[in-house]
Amino acid sequence: MTTDQNCTSSRQCLCSETAPAPFVLVIFGASGDLTYRKLIPSLFNLFQRDLLPDKFSIVGCARTVMDDKAFRKLVSDSIREKFKNIPSKMIEVFCEGVFYTHGNYDSDETYSALSSKISDVESRHSGFAGRIFYLSVPSTIYSEIVRKLASSGLSPEPSEGQPYRRVIIEKPFGRDLQSSRQLEKELKEHLLERQIYRIDHYLGKDTVQNILMLRFANMIFEPLWNNKYIDNVQITVAESIGIEHRAGYFDKSGLLRDMFQNHMLEMLSLVAMEPPSSFDADRVRDEKLKLLSSIKAWEPDKISTEFVRAQYREAIVDGNKQQSYTEEDAVPKDSKTETFVAARLFINNWRWNGVPFYLRAGKRLRRRVSEIAVTFKNIPHSIFKPLMPEDIHQNTLVLNVQPEEGFALSIQAKKPGGKLCMGDLPMHFSYRDFFQGEPPDAYERLLLDCMLGDSTLFIRNDTIDISWTLLTPILERWAEDPSIPLASYPCGSWGPLEADAMIGKDGRKWRAP
Numbered sequence: 001m002t003t004d005q006n007c008t009s010s011r012q013c014l015c016s017e018t019a020p021a022p023f024v025l026v027i028f029g030a031s032g033d034l035t036y037r038k039l040i041p042s043l044f045n046l047f048q049r050d051l052l053p054d055k056f057s058i059v060g061c062a063r064t065v066m067d068d069k070a071f072r073k074l075v076s077d078s079i080r081e082k083f084k085n086i087p088s089k090m091i092e093v094f095c096e097g098v099f100y101t102h103g104n105y106d107s108d109e110t111y112s113a114l115s116s117k118i119s120d121v122e123s124r125h126s127g128f129a130g131r132i133f134y135l136s137v138p139s140t141i142y143s144e145i146v147r148k149l150a151s152s153g154l155s156p157e158p159s160e161g162q163p164y165r166r167v168i169i170e171k172p173f174g175r176d177l178q179s180s181r182q183l184e185k186e187l188k189e190h191l192l193e194r195q196i197y198r199i200d201h202y203l204g205k206d207t208v209q210n211i212l213m214l215r216f217a218n219m220i221f222e223p224l225w226n227n228k229y230i231d232n233v234q235i236t237v238a239e240s241i242g243i244e245h246r247a248g249y250f251d252k253s254g255l256l257r258d259m260f261q262n263h264m265l266e267m268l269s270l271v272a273m274e275p276p277s278s279f280d281a282d283r284v285r286d287e288k289l290k291l292l293s294s295i296k297a298w299e300p301d302k303i304s305t306e307f308v309r310a311q312y313r314e315a316i317v318d319g320n321k322q323q324s325y326t327e328e329d330a331v332p333k334d335s336k337t338e339t340f341v342a343a344r345l346f347i348n349n350w351r352w353n354g355v356p357f358y359l360r361a362g363k364r365l366r367r368r369v370s371e372i373a374v375t376f377k378n379i380p381h382s383i384f385k386p387l388m389p390e391d392i393h394q395n396t397l398v399l400n401v402q403p404e405e406g407f408a409l410s411i412q413a414k415k416p417g418g419k420l421c422m423g424d425l426p427m428h429f430s431y432r433d434f435f436q437g438e439p440p441d442a443y444e445r446l447l448l449d450c451m452l453g454d455s456t457l458f459i460r461n462d463t464i465d466i467s468w469t470l471l472t473p474i475l476e477r478w479a480e481d482p483s484i485p486l487a488s489y490p491c492g493s494w495g496p497l498e499a500d501a502m503i504g505k506d507g508r509k510w511r512a513p
Contacts, residue, residue: 048090131164215275
């Protein structure tokens with residue numbers, strides 16, 4: 001158990017975390033980038049924090065041919081690249097629990113070899129260990145792997161009270177409503193809902209988790225969290241990079257599928273949902289479902305006015321030429337895939353009636369930033385003549401998700417000078433500054449929660465279903481109606497002018513992050 005010395009509870013430390021019971025974590029796609037860039041560093045940091053049990057094993061599984069020794073070398077290199085000045089002995093101890101097997105994912109021999117490997121390593125745990133299967137592979141082969149795990153006897157759960165069997169899957173959870181439901185059907189043929197952990201790494205970020213703390217542990221905000229006091233909410237997820245080496249995936253997916261169906265709607269649900277009766281996983285996810293079900297569906301003839309889609313085009317950014325999307329390697333010259341989406345939506349319930357939510361996400365924007373900005377209404381009357389209510393800046397609460405996690409509140413205050421000299425006073429909190437270091441990586445939080453059986457920060461299938469129900473008509477309309485425009489925007493900007501015009505019709509502007 002580890003304890004946070006900054007815990008302020010007067011009764012007990014609620015910051016303490018307990019190491020899980022012995023487990024075997026099998027990573028399918030272990031030769032891929034996610035394993036070395038995120039999963040291994042996260043697991044090692046849990047190990048450093050004494051949040052892994054004495055008996056644990058990590059088994060890599062991929063098509064790449066290598067033995068335990070070669071895989072341990074790659075794991076060791078990944079750790080050294082992420083963490084500086086780590087004693088070699090600590091890495092060696094960690095790698096003692098690291099193993100590898102290889103083979104094709106559709107081959108029975110692969111699962112036979114994997115079963116033997118797991119049996120060998122479980123003998124180190126006296127035969128008692130939970131199993132987690134992490135599918136870090138293309139979503140098109142989720143069903144095949146899950147079917148093989150079941151037929152080989154690796155994933156079925158033993159009798160009650162025996163070690164668990166869990167499967168973690170990454171997005172995308174389908175391409176539309178039909179494919180999502182088909183994937184769910186195939187998974188449920190071999191797994192129970194409690195065994196499936198659908199991961200969205202955004203939900204593992206401290207600032208995203210802090211939305212619930214900010215709202216429901218502070219009396220100062222929740223009474224104001226409604227349409228009487230809030231003017232609008234803006235959610236921005238901006239990336240300065242392009243599609244990198246993901247053209248094969250991204251051009252078939254597009255920004256709406258890649259970001260809106262998961263990250264954007266998940267953050268929206270946390271910001272806008274009603275208070276759950278407890279911090280229990282299903283109670284929290286019940287309220288998220290209710291919120292997403294309350295989003296007003298877009299009428300077909302208004303899709304082109306409520307959504308703006310666009311592609312980035314060539315521009316000079318910081319003295320360097322950045323090419324258009326259609327000039328990227330492996331992207332068709334006539335591609336109509338969107339790299340930017342802006343949308344306006346409303347929530348049909350008492351709390352949010354009439355409050356617009358503006359969402360935008362895109363690639364090759366000015367800088368990398370993810371934030372949620374809650375803008376409060378103008379004061380109803382100004383006593384500071386000749387200033388009118390609209391002359392006084394609105395208060396804004398900004399939750400910074402990345403790259404620097406924290407939040408800021410802007411208020412109006414007296415400035416040195418004349419009697420009516422007034423200006424914005426930013427009150428800023430940074431996790432890095434306050435806690436003297438970087439917050440844990442999101443995957444670290446989520447991996448530990450899965451080991452502990454806590455599904456609060458994982459996505460339940462019914463919320464995936466409702467999000468696809470909302471967005472599939474948009475995708476179908478874009479595919480079927482060539483008259484719906486595809487705008488463009490220069491690399492290094494904040495998006496197309498059409499997005500500015502969309503929010504401008506409401507008399508508002510996008511916040512400059």
